[in-house]
Structure formats: structure tokens, C-alpha cells
Amino acid sequence: MNQIRVKMCGITRAEDAVCAAQLGVDAIGLVFFSGSKRCVNIEQAIEIVKHLPPFVSVVALFVNESAAKIREILAQVPIDVLQFHGDETPEFCQQFQRPYLKAVRVKSVDDIQAAWRDYAAAKAVLFDAFVEGVYGGTGHCFDWTMLPENPQGHWILSGGLNPDNVAQALQITGATTVDVSSGVESAAGIKSHEKMAQFMRQIRGFQAVSHF
Template sequence: MTKIKICGLSREADICAVNEYLPDYIGFVFAKSKRQLSINQAKPLKKLLNPKIQAVGVFVNEPIESLISFEKEQVIDMVQLHGDEDEEYIRILKTKIKLPIIKAIRVKDKLDIKQAFAADFVLFDKYVKDVYGGAGESFDWRMIEDVRIPYFLAGGIHLDNIQEALKRAPYAIDISSGVETDGVKDREKIFKIMGIIKEHNNKNQ
């Protein structure tokens, strides 16, 4: 059963759309980005979010003390590290918070795929120089054919290539710009993507 994460939600209308279609996860981006939110902007959105949906906070090189605050404020249910956080950072973070941790790996070649982290999940995204994420580009998915651990697949996934992404059997598909029109989340695209994934899961039960 492939799960789905709709990332980069920033408006009340986005929350209304996901509450209707119920993806497994949504993402609030707290790192520098056109989709960036502050903790105070995210609080009311989290309160509106259906509790069946887990909110993932996306961070880049965030101080650990800051992440402790996010947990205390109950703004997020999971942490996604999308920067240069190393194994030591993750091990320390695990002693400070109880939230599950996703570590993003920006893939340039097969050596990147083989990196191991103490995180609960890894997320594969395309390496783009000087960009930590959200570039909306996919990498060569043939490089992850032999991966046997649960992983999130991100980067340039949209309606035209979602079927190919699903063939890789990821734990979860992570989509942001692929369900947007003119930089804004598109309810119809979310509906279509969710339908494709549900149909795929029904066929593979």
C-alpha cells in the first residue's frame, strides 16, 4: 500500500482540499522556500487539519532547540530533515524529541542511495546544486530499483509520471508542485493524484 504526502500546504483552502481527499501526510515547509511558513502561520492550519492526516514539518539545518519547540507546540507530527544534517545530529535529535524523523537524501548518483541514517525513514529527492529541495525535478529512478528499506520518493512527480513512480514500490509518494497550478495547490490535481494512488493500491492488495 503506497502512501501519499502532499507537501507545501500554506493556505486554508489547501487544508480544506486535503481534508476532503485524506492523504496520509501533508507537509508544512519551515525552511526558506516560496512555500515557507512560520510556526504561527502553521498553528491555525494544523488545528483545521483532519487528525487522520499526519503533518510533517520540513526543515533545513534547523537548530535542535527549535525542533523541540515545534513538538511542544504540537504543530507537527513528524520531522523531515532536508539539509546537511548528519548522523550525529539525528542521534542527538532522537534523544530530544519523540516525533518520527524522515531524512531527505539528495540523489546525484548510486553512492547517495547507499547512505545510512538513524532516521525512521529516508526520502529520495534529486540533487540540485545550491538547492535543498522543492526544485520540482526527478532523478533517474532506476538507481533505486534495489532499495529494500521503506522510503519516500520525491522530486518532480506529477500526473504524467505518477504511474512510473508507483512501479518503484515506494513506502510513500511525496508531491508538491505536481499538484499545483501557477504555484498554488490545485484541488482537482490533488483529487486526480489521490484517485490514481487509491486505484493502484486496490489492485495490489
Template sequence: MTVQVKICGVGHPGAVQAAVKGGARYIGLVFYDRSPRHVAPPLAAELARMVPTGVRTVGLFVDPSNEYLEHVVSQVPLDLIQLHGDESPARVAEIKAAFSMPVMKAIKVSSVADLDVVDAYAEVADRLLFDAKPPAKVSALPGGNGIAFDWTILTGRTWSKPWMLSGGLTIANVAEAIAISGAQSIDVSSGVEDRPGHKDPDLILDFLRAAGR
């Protein structure tokens, strides 16, 4: 089966064009102001309008209020809301109901025990995303830190909802990550950047090739 790829944290037209040209299935826009990949809604709307039918536009949020979600979705045409903070299963269900939009919930992983919460989120989210748990330091972001977790934690596991692998994926390790984890969808952000927050079109194309697109 062909692996679906999400290029997350795009911030300029060249990145969108490379992702689409290379066969990415998802384009991610980050709406979290502490991230170097943060995009304001007016620019995000321009980028989203470049995304063709058949490619899904994902908005990444971290513990957002309904007011902020409304502020963004009223301006930016999104297909999927990604929740990357400490949102509870109840909050995931609330957001899904309030905005009538599919929701993907990020689960932060460093050990097998971190998977204990998965079933509760699978009941309410449309998709799951497994990302490396951020390092315990004040400057760490909820995601996009360029670190991986032990992919064998996911080997042979199945859940009731489709899931995506994220965290520290690069051109050099993506094929191994897919083989070990069994992921059918993957997400990359810092692994296709030439500097923090800036996607390199050539790296995007190389990554998509390495992922088998």
C-alpha cells in the same frame, strides 16, 4: 498495497481540506524561509489543527538549530520531523533524542553512488525520503524544485526503514514512478501547484486519484 501519499508544502486551509478529502496520509508544513512554501508557526499551527486523527503532520526543516526546532514544535503540533538539509547521521540522532519525536531524513539522489549513505541514516532515522538532488545553481532549493531522478536506481532495493519517493512527481508520471521504484509512500509538492508555493485543491485531488488513493 495502497500507496501512502504526502502532500508537502501546504499553506492554506483549502489545500489541507483537499488533501484530507482525497486520502492523503501525510500533510507537510515547510519551515524554511527561502522556500515559497514557508509557513510561519502561527499559521502552521492553525493548519495543523485542521488535520484529523489518522493523518500525520510533518514539519520540514533544513539544517535547523535546536532553538529553531523548539520555537516551532512548541507552537505547532507535529507528528514527524523531516530533515531536508545536510544533517549528518549524528545530527539526526541528536534531534530525535532532543525532541522525542520520529525523524525522517531526506537523501538527495542523482546516481547509484548517492545511496552509499543510506545505511548510516537508516540506523538513526525512523523513515527515509529519496528526493532528486537539486541542480547546481545558487537559486536552487534543497527540495521542491520539480525535478525527478532515475527511479530505476531504487528498483528492487530494500532498507531496514520505510521510505518515501519524492522529486518531480506529477499527475502524469506518478503511476509510472510507483511502478518503477516500488515506492509504497510518495511525496509531492510542486506537482500540485498552480503557481510556486500555492497548492491547487483540484490538482491535489487529481494527484491522489492518479496515485491510486
């Protein structure tokens, strides 16, 4: 079985980023969407990234942002991967010469199939729960059984994951990459280091059992 890779999103404090890295998280997410309680500005982002050790990827999350603003952030913050969580077209996502993820708020199997077709150039498609008017960080799950047994491309499981359900989610979906945000928080944008540790323990435990 492949190693399960983990991104912890909505990081707003350097100490949370450091904790994530110490726990073995593969990537952290910085939200640059003003409509989010987890939004960071450029100065905060620079401070957070400065404290990260090597080989932890930094993902910048945008929701229907202007190309000019994205370029302004990329010029100042060392970003590895872009994540688009709004209504961005494939052409918009591809213009920044960076690997990108496209988040899709799942309502039906058709949404899943269309995402792989339309965003074939994405590094991966991220499947999240659909909540009207909310772009991620909702704490809600979608129906995991909608995911196909034979996926057409790389994908990331998101939406409502937490220490109590992540092992079940992995068992049902066969996901090898997961994204968590609100499920490891004590308050919006404030990560609970204990919940972060519990989340990673559940993943490691699932992997250990799955190897037998």
C-alpha cells in the same frame, strides 16, 4: 500489494490541508525553511493544523535549522514527524525525541546506499532529485532506475512527481510511499485542488490495476 501512502508537502493554507485530508492523504508537510517559497511561520502552522481531522500526520520540514528554533516550533505546533532536508547529521536528527525522515538529493546509487547506512534510525529515507543549491520542491525527477530492487529499509519517493507521471513512477520503483509538492500546485505554495484530486486518482487507479 501494500496501500500506497501519500504526503503532500509545502502546504501553506488551511483549505489545502483540508482538501488533502478529504482526498485521503496520509500526511501533510509544513516547510519551516525561510529559503523556500512554501515557508510558513508558527502562526500559519498552528492555523493549518487546527483544521485537520484526526489521523492525518503533520510533518515539519527543516533545512539546516538550529536546534533551538526547532524546539521553539515543536513547543507551539503539534508536529508528528520531523523531516530534515539539509546537511543534518544522524546525531542532530535524533535529538528531538520524534520520528524523523531524512531527505537525500540523489546523484548516484552510492547516495542511496549511504543514506540507509548513515540514517538507520530514521523512520524512512526520502529520495529527492539533486538540483544544485536547491533543497526540494524543484519539480525535477531523478533516475528512478537507480533504486535497488531489494531496499535495505523504509523509503519515500519524491522529486518531480505529478498526476501525469506518478503511476509510471510507482510501476518502475515499486514505491509504497510518495511525497508530492510542486506537482499539485497552481503556484508556489498554492495547491490546485483539481491536481491534488487527479494525483490521488492516479494512485488509486494504479493500486486497483496492481491488485489483479
